[in-house]
Amino acid sequence: MRAYNGLTMKLPSLFGGTRGLEAQIDLYFDKVQEAGLVFGRAMEIYLNRGVSGEFEELVRRVTAVEEEADDLRREIETQMTTHTLIPELREDVLSLIEQVDEVTNHYEAAVYSFYVQKPQIDEAYRDDFAELARMAQQTAEEMVTAARAFFRDLSAVRDHVKKVQFYESEADRITTRVGRQIYESTMDLARKMHLSSFLERLDSIADTAEDIGDKLSILTIKRMV
Secondary structure, eight states, X not given: OEEETTEEEOOOOTTTTOHHHHHHHHHHHHHHHHHHHHXXXXXXXXXXXXXXXXXXXXXXXXXXXHHHHHHHHHHHXXXXXXXXXXXXXXXXXXXXXXXXXXXXXXXXXXHHHHHHHOOOOOHHHHHHHHHHHHHHHHHHHHHHHHHHHHHHOGGGHHHHHHHHHHHHHHHHHHHHHHHHHHHHSSSOHHHHHHHHHHHHHHHHHHHHHHHHHHHHHHHHHHHHO
């Protein structure tokens, strides 16, 4: 619905009433959220126990979910070329779906890098790493909610994008503060650089989600004009 001075106007469907495509996009967003939940649990386990059997299982699981999301994305892209879609938005929506896929890639890359490189995170920094992981996941979660709203309720997109921006700012704040503390510590330079790279990897999840939030804001304006 489009609102003007308290009145509402129904926006045209992006898919010409193609319910199957709408359902696939919903399922795709479900997979992105699932990857985030697995990522969050994996980080919690790693920071408390290191590379345990449960952590290894979560690494395999996030990879499986990422592959499922990729399959859905390809199906969606194929259907969008054969079903009715508002022409001026087709490329934008395809680009949006592909950009959201980067978030699941970041989730997988993050947990896999912890699995392979096994960074030793001092107890003094563990709570900060845990909070950064939560903020990154929350940024992406709000981004997915904003993306769902783009297809269902344009009036809700702005509120969720604002939350995306808030959580991304919190992730940046943690990254900057902890990075400064690490470089001011007495640990050797190689270890400082190693730990900082993991801060940046986690923060990149939030950065990517914010970029998508910005894109959604632009697409929403285009669709409401």
